[in-house]
Amino acid sequence: MKIIFKNILLLGLLCFATTSFCQNIIWTAKKDWEQIKLQAKIENKLIFVDCMATWCLPCKKMDDEVYNQPKVYDMINVNFISLKLQMDSTSNDNEAVRNLREFAKATAKRYGVRAFPTYLFFSPEGNLVYHDTGAKVVNDFLAVSNKALDEGRIYAIQLLDWNRGRKDYTLAPSMILRAERLNDKSLASSIARDCIVNYVNRVEGKALYNADILRAVGPYILPEDKKLLTLFYPEANGNLTDSLINHKGTSRAIIRSVMSKDLNARLFEDNDLRKPKIKNPNWNQIKAEFSERYGSSRTEELLLNTKKAWYQISEPDWEILSDLYFLDIEKNYISRETFNPSGVNDMLWEIFLNVDNKRILRRAAALQLLAIKQAKIQNGKIIETYIDTYAALLYRSGNRQEAIKWQEKAIEARKEKEAKRGDEEPFLGFIKTLEKMKKGEPIWLRVE
Secondary structure, eight states: OHHHHHHHHHHHHHHHHHHHTOSSOOBOOOSSHHHHHHHHHHHTOEEEEEEEOTTOHHHHHHHHHTTTSHHHHHHHHHHEEEEEEEOSOOTTOOHHHHHTHHHHHHHHHHHTOOSSSEEEEEOTTSOEEEEEESOOOHHHHHHHHHHHHHHHHHHHHHHHHHHTTOOOTTSHHHHHHHHHHTTOHHHHHHHHHHHHHHTGGGOOGGGGOOHHHHHHHGGGOOTTOHHHHTTTOSHHHHHHHHHHTTOTTHHHHHHHHHHHHHHHHHHBGGGOTTSBSSSSOOHHHHHHHHHHHHOHHHHHHHHHHHHHHIIIIISOOHHHHHHHHHHHIIIIIISSSSOOHHHHHHHHHHHHHHOOOHHHHHHHHHHHHHHHHHHHHHHSSOOHHHHHHHHHHHHHTTOHHHHHHHHHHHHHHHHHHHHHTTOOOOOHHHHHHHHHHHHTOOOSOOOO
16 A cells, blocks of 8 residues: 555656656647636736747747756746747648637737747736747846746736726826737727726816826827817817927827828728728818818828828829829928938839829929939938939930930949949949840839
8 A cells, every 4th residue: 555655646746747847848738729818817827929930940949949948948837828839831730730820810910920939928818918029048038038927917917907897097008008019909999998988088177188198098089089189189279288298299190190090981991091982082072171170281281191092002093193292292392491302212213113104204303303403412412323213214204315324323323332332343223224224125114
């Protein structure tokens, strides 16, 4: 009997040792997220998710050099339920990977996981509480994990209280900011909207002018939040609010955001420029309505930018879009004291790539020449990329000989720059463009 008891005791110790002295992080074998959350609740641990890919060398480096180190796996195994989440898919994927594939896709989308490895730390309720990215050495990874544990537990408790109805609205700004930093836009919006509806809309007087709360909820204000909007508009109210919260420009930014939401809700499905709700918007009617509601100057600025997006993405029309670019350049780039030749160059290059109309191309070339002259005044030198754009516009507009002259100037300017760097080779792209010009070949991509 004693021998049997000793064997049972020894077996129990060995089972305990399997966990305590495991030579790596213990990756959970649970098949779905709900099971993993339940395990975390039972063991009162946070959840560590290692977002990796099979082709990712830094991910393999973490496996080979960090996760197998005693002070790493001891710390992680004691405090976290760990999940290795494969973000790509291969023909060799096992059942466990396949079971979590949809969860991996949803995680990447919700939290903006684009680089590997990415480390996500969740509360037992499944709320993201901390994240970091990139391969680490042992001490750096431990620092990340300890910070996730310390800050994550506090944030997890705040979220748990919030979701159970024990809401401290003085904590809302920091909770919104943390959710934004974690790229958890859905949670940030939920907390902000709750704060607006159930706190801001119910307070009066000085309590309304809480700088932290107003700045935090500002991006989430909607056109229907009439009471809150009166703090920021008309302009006199906005200036007073900016003064009281000691943050100039807040009111203007909030009203611009609200106007954009108002207009986008009218024009697009799910705020997606590729999904227009209507064809051929009545821009004059929209202008009249928005001018009455928000003021004419703000409306003109918003409509110009929205129309540019509309005719580029929603209903592509490069002739209309070119006229909008010209209006934008003449109003916001040339007429202002701080002329921005780079912005002009970018817009006119898009016209070169997409427009065949000779009249439009000649007008674009004239504006680009202004950008070249202004850039020389500002920088004391010729910018070769601007000359390249000008030559391209001349060439596509039919002025071949003049285009060749300017392209040669672009090459000379580039040679001069490269010589100062100790490199005798000019920019090869410029040379190839010149060769095509001399042969009369197209220098732009033809989209069939």
